[in-house]
Each structure stands twice: as C-alpha cells, then as structure tokens.
Amino acid sequence: MNELARPRPLVLLSSVSSDSHTWNLVFLQLLLEETGHDVVNLGACVPDELLLAECAAQRPDAVVISTVNGHGHVDGRRLIARLRADERLAGLPVVIGGKLGVGGGRDSGLASELAAAGFDAVFAEGSDVRGFVGYIDSVLPALEPSS
Amino acid sequence: MNELAVPSFAGSVRAAAARGEVVVQPRMGFGAPDRMHAGLLATRAARATTVGTITLDSYTRVGDLAALRRAAADGVDLNGYPIVTTDRAVTAAMLADVRTGGFPVQVRHGSAAPELIVDALADLAVDATEGGPVSYCLPYGRVPLNKSVHSWATATHRFASLADRGLTPHLESFGGCLLGQLCPPALLVAMTVLEGMFFRQHGIRSVSLSLAQQTSQVQDLEALRALHLAADRYLSDVDRHVVLYAYMGMYPRTPGGAGGLLADAVRLAVRGGAARLIVKTEAEAYRIPTVAENVAALEHAAAVAADTRPWTAPVPDTGLYTQAVALIERVLDLDDDLGKALIGAFAAGYLDVPYCLHADNAGRARSHVDDEGWLRWSSVGAMPIEPDGTPGHGPVRSADLLAALSYTQRRYDESEESCGELAGRRAPALRPA
Numbered sequence: 001m002n003e004l005a006r007p008r009p010l011v012l013l014s015s016v017s018s019d020s021h022t023w024n025l026v027f028l029q030l031l032l033e034e035t036g037h038d039v040v041n042l043g044a045c046v047p048d049e050l051l052l053a054e055c056a057a058q059r060p061d062a063v064v065i066s067t068v069n070g071h072g073h074v075d076g077r078r079l080i081a082r083l084r085a086d087e088r089l090a091g092l093p094v095v096i097g098g099k100l101g102v103g104g105g106r107d108s109g110l111a112s113e114l115a116a117a118g119f120d121a122v123f124a125e126g127s128d129v130r131g132f133v134g135y136i137d138s139v140l141p142a143l144e145p146s147s
Numbered sequence: 148m149n150e151l152a153v154p155s156f157a158g159s160v161r162a163a164a165a166r167g168e169v170v171v172q173p174r175m176g177f178g179a180p181d182r183m184h185a186g187l188l189a190t191r192a193a194r195a196t197t198v199g200t201i202t203l204d205s206y207t208r209v210g211d212l213a214a215l216r217r218a219a220a221d222g223v224d225l226n227g228y229p230i231v232t233t234d235r236a237v238t239a240a241m242l243a244d245v246r247t248g249g250f251p252v253q254v255r256h257g258s259a260a261p262e263l264i265v266d267a268l269a270d271l272a273v274d275a276t277e278g279g280p281v282s283y284c285l286p287y288g289r290v291p292l293n294k295s296v297h298s299w300a301t302a303t304h305r306f307a308s309l310a311d312r313g314l315t316p317h318l319e320s321f322g323g324c325l326l327g328q329l330c331p332p333a334l335l336v337a338m339t340v341l342e343g344m345f346f347r348q349h350g351i352r353s354v355s356l357s358l359a360q361q362t363s364q365v366q367d368l369e370a371l372r373a374l375h376l377a378a379d380r381y382l383s384d385v386d387r388h389v390v391l392y393a394y395m396g397m398y399p400r401t402p403g404g405a406g407g408l409l410a411d412a413v414r415l416a417v418r419g420g421a422a423r424l425i426v427k428t429e430a431e432a433y434r435i436p437t438v439a440e441n442v443a444a445l446e447h448a449a450a451v452a453a454d455t456r457p458w459t460a461p462v463p464d465t466g467l468y469t470q471a472v473a474l475i476e477r478v479l480d481l482d483d484d485l486g487k488a489l490i491g492a493f494a495a496g497y498l499d500v501p502y503c504l505h506a507d508n509a510g511r512a513r514s515h516v517d518d519e520g521w522l523r524w525s526s527v528g529a530m531p532i533e534p535d536g537t538p539g540h541g542p543v544r545s546a547d548l549l550a551a552l553s554y555t556q557r558r559y560d561e562s563e564e565s566c567g568e569l570a571g572r573r574a575p576a577l578r579p580a
Contacts, residue, residue: 017209017211018205018208018211018214019205022286022326022503023326023502026502026504027548027549027552030544034544034545043289043504043505044287044288044289044504045288070435071206071225071226099434102225
C-alpha cells in the first residue's frame with residue numbers, strides 16, 4: 001500500500017528477539033489505535049530478520065520497540081544497527097522503551113547508549129505515555145487529516 | 148556421583164506436605180555460575196522449607212546460541228543461567244555442592260523447544276523441570292503450537308527416561324499461569340490438567356499442577372478446590388501435587404502492599420492445599436530481585452504459613468469446576484493423542500486464551516475484573532462454556548486494560564497490608580452458582 005494514501009499513520013509495534021512479554025504490546029496497540037494510528041503488532045520474540053522484512057513490506061511511518069525482560073539494551077543495540085544499515089529503511093523513525101536492563105536503578109546509562117546507537121528516542125521505564133504519543137506524532141509525516 | 152543420594156524433588160515436596168509444611172520456592176537465575184551457586188546456597192539456608200530454582204536466561208529459552216556466545220564474549224549480564232552452553236562440569240560441581248541434605252533443585256526455562264535443555268538436565272541428573280506444550284508456547288513467543296507439541300513430546304520422553312537411572316523425573320505444568328493475569332481460573336485449571344495428562348501420555352509418572360493467584364482470594368480458593376477435584380478425576384494414577392504462584396502481574400510498589408499480597412498467597416496455598424508456593428519479592432515492581440530479597444520473601448512466607456490453618460469451612464461453588472471439566476472434556480473428545488487434541492482445540496477455539504497474541508490462539512475470548520474483584524468471561528469465543536460476566540464489558544480501551552492489569556497493585560498499595568477476603572478467619576461469603 002502506498003503510504004501517501006493512508007488515512008491514518010501506520011506504526012509497526014514489536015518486541016525484541018529474546019523477549020516473551022506481551023501485555024506491554026497489547027496495551028500499546030490499544031493506546032496507539034485510540035490516538036489515531038493504525039498498528040501492526042508483531043508480538044513477542046521477533047527475530048531481527050522478521051522485523052526488517054516487515055518494515056520493508058509494510059513501510060510503516062514509525063517503529064515502536066517495547067521490551068521488559070532486561071535484555072533490551074543488548075537486543076536493541078543489535079537490532080538498530082541492522083535497521084540503520086538497511087538502505088530501504090533510511091529515515092524511518094524508530095523508538096525503544098521499557099525495562100531495558102537487569103539492574104533496576106543502575107540502568108540509567110542505557111537510554112543514552114541506545115540513543116547513541118541509533119534510536120530516535122528512548123523511553124525508559126516510568127516514562128509518561130502522553131509524552132510518548134506526542135513524540136510519535138511529532139515524527140510522523142504530515143498526513144491528510146482524517147474525517 | 149551416586150544419583151540416588153540426591154533426594155528427589157517430588158519426594159521432598161511430598162515429605163514436607165506430610166509434615167504439614169508448604170514448600171516455598173524463589174524465582175532465581177543468574178548468568179554467572181558463582182552467583183547462581185550463592186543464590187542456591189542462600190535459598191537452602193533460608194529459615195523456611197525450600198527447594199532451589201535455576202531459572203534459565205532468555206537466549207537459552209529461544210535457542211539463540213549465537214547470542215549466548217556473543218554475550219559471553221562481551222561479558223553481558225544475562226537474565227538467567229545458560230545451562231546449555233555452560234560447561235557441564237562447572238554446573239555439575241555447582242549442583243554437587245548444593246544438592247545435599249535433602250535440597251532438590253528445579254530448572255525453569257520457558258522454552259517451546261526444550262530438547263537441548265532436557266539433554267542438559269539428563270546429563271546433570273536434574274530431576275525436576277517445568278513448562279508444557281501450550282503454557283511454554285502460546286504466551287511466550289511465536290513458535291507454532293504444532294512445533295511446540297512435537298518438541299515437548301520428544302523432550303518429555305527423554306526426560307521420562309531418567310526413571311531408568313533410578314531417578315524420579317518430575318514435570319510441572321505451567322498451564323495454570325497463562326499470561327500471568329486476567330485469565331479466568333477455569334481455563335487455568337483445565338490447561339494445567341490437560342498438560343499433566345500430556346506428560347503422563349509421554350511417560351512421566353510424577354507431575355505438579357499450577358495455579359496463579361489472581362484478583363480474588365475467594366475465587367482462587369474455589370479454583371484450588373476445582374484443581375484438586377480435576378486432578379483426582381483425570382490424574383489419579385500418577386504422583387501429583389499442586390503449586391501456587393504468588394501474583395504474577397503488576398506487583399504492589401509499597402513494601403507493605405507487596406508483603407501483604409505475598410501473605411495472602413501463602414494463606415491461599417495453605418487453605419487451598421497447595422504443597423508448594425512460588426514467591427514474589429518486595430522488589431518485584433521494580434527489577435529482578437536480589438538473593439537477599441528472595442530470602443526475605445521465603446522467610447516471610449514460611450512465617451505466615453506457620454500461622455495459617457487449613458481451610459475447613461465450605462468452599463463456594465460458583466461453577467468453576469464445571470467450566471473446567473467442560474473445557475477438558477471438549478479437548479479429550481477431539482483425539483486420543485493429547486498433542487493432536489490440544490492443537491485441534493486451539494484451532495477450533497475450544498481453548499482460547501484472552502489477550503494472547505499468538506497466531507495459533509483464536510483471540511476471541513475476553514475477560515474482565517468484576518465489581519467484587521472476580522475474574523469473569525465477558526466473551527468466550529467458541530469455548531464450550533457460558534460467559535459469566537457482562538457481555539462486551541472486557542477492557543477494550545488502553546486505560547481500562549491498564550486499570551484491570553493494575554487492579555491488584557492498586558488495592559494492596561492502598562491498604563499497604565493483606566486485603567484478601569480471607570485475610571481474617573471469616574468464612575467466605577457463598578455466592579450463587
């Protein structure tokens with residue numbers, strides 16, 4: 001589908017390869033749909049290759065990675081390197097959020113590391129959901145307002 | 148090593164039950180063998196009747212051995228113990244030092260393809276593990292259900308063959324915990340019994356059946372009663388016990404609320420006849436707990452258990468057991484091969500886990516927390532039971548879902564102590580069936 005013809009912006013929602021949690025994904029899908037987005041939810045334990053293939057096939061307007069198992073900083077860094085290396089996906093906004101490490105309060109440096117690795121924004125645990133939605137909307141291409 | 152000198156997991160739980168003690172068990176997994184070793188020793192030394200836990204890491208769970216090698220090379224802190232790739236001699240030495248004096252260990256992993264894990268357990272003479280073809284598949288990833296059933300059949304056969312070496316291989320079904328929260332307990336009871344029957348079909352003679360604490364102490368007590376009845380009906384010829392999981396969803400943030408929720412889980416275990424309890428800690432809302440936090444939770448649980456008497460008053464019957472039996476019978480009708488029956492049941496939607504994103508789950512069932520805190524079916528899809536909640540009442544907006552997911556957290560944080568209906572000695576109010 002030609003993304004210019006979309007009535008609503010399309011967000012691709014996914015976990016990382018090792019993370020089995022899904023309540024975060026169920027919640028974010030509802031939240032994004034209520035705030036005017038179409039959502040493709042890839043679910044849990046998404047291999048890097050599948051995410052890349054879905055990005056190329058669906059041509060989303062933004063990608064949201066949500067992870068809470070503590071491996072997010074490792075899986076996220078590997079994933080964003082592969083996404084950024086893919087010419088087909090140049091300029092695609094990609095954000096990550098959740099419980100990014102296993103160290104609780106000691107994980108405060110992980111957000112800046114992930115941003116430095118190529119994510120457009122990082123939402124550490126406890127981030128405000130309105131701030132998250134506002135950020136997503138700010139990076140989406142201008143679309144015709146839907147009726 | 149003389150394998151028979153290691154006490155069996157199942158036998159230890161049975162012996163504790165005979166003494167009137169609930170076995171308490173942490174969730175615990177560390178990547179480094181020395182930390183895992185220290186955690187097991189601390190669990191053994193806790194002032195409580197304990198068994199040890201080795202929880203495996205997420206890369207082992209999904210079989211990503213390349214990621215494990217990279218993590219080892221980069222010194223990355225894993226979220227569990229990588230038993231498949233750790234030198235067997237290192238793990239064997241750790242276990243030899245730990246499994247003494249009647250202290251058995253269970254390995255927990257979450258894998259839909261557990262063959263390599265079970266091979267490691269066989270090499271190491273570990274006689275207890277956990278999971279199931281459905282409960283370690285649908286909630287946990289994207290492995291197709293038919294592939295998980297095939298893998299679990301193979302792995303269960305291999306694990307069962309430990310009996311040839313004089314061991315008592317014990318398999319716990321995680322089917323009573325599907326997605327941790329918001330699943331009405333009749334489906335949890337049905338699922339764990341069906342998985343127990345699957346294990347038996349593949350040679351296992353000692354099983355445990357699980358149930359996760361949900362949103363209402365009274366409903367949970369009814370669910371435990373239903374689980375015992377169903378286990379007696381369908382699994383009377385195998386050794387069995389019931390394991391209760393302290394609340395698995397969004398956990399209270401206050402120490403008082405977290406401790407109160409655990410105390411209510413302990414009371415539920417004692418009153419509902421669960422032989423074993425998986426604890427949670429006060430750190431649960433924030434991060435993976437430390438060893439010291441786990442020990443504190445185990446000792447708190449043991450103290451509450453010592454103060455709690457088994458429930459002798461009538462347990463309400465609102466039809467939960469009848470629902471569970473209807474679900475089980477519908478599945479058994481499909482095929483004598485339980486693996487095929489389970490695959491067929493999910494394909495037809497006769498089993499349907501609410502809010503589960505897996506491609507092999509029908510996804511038509513919905514649930515909600517009613518005004519009295521009971522989990523109800525707002526929609527049952529094609530399952531052979533009647534909706535018992537308000538049709539269309541299921542959380543459909545993100546705020547409603549979050550409110551249902553955080554219901555228990557809020558309730559216990561507001562009271563900062565026990566707030567189950569059974570916290571006192573009052574008999575539960577009987578509800579109409």
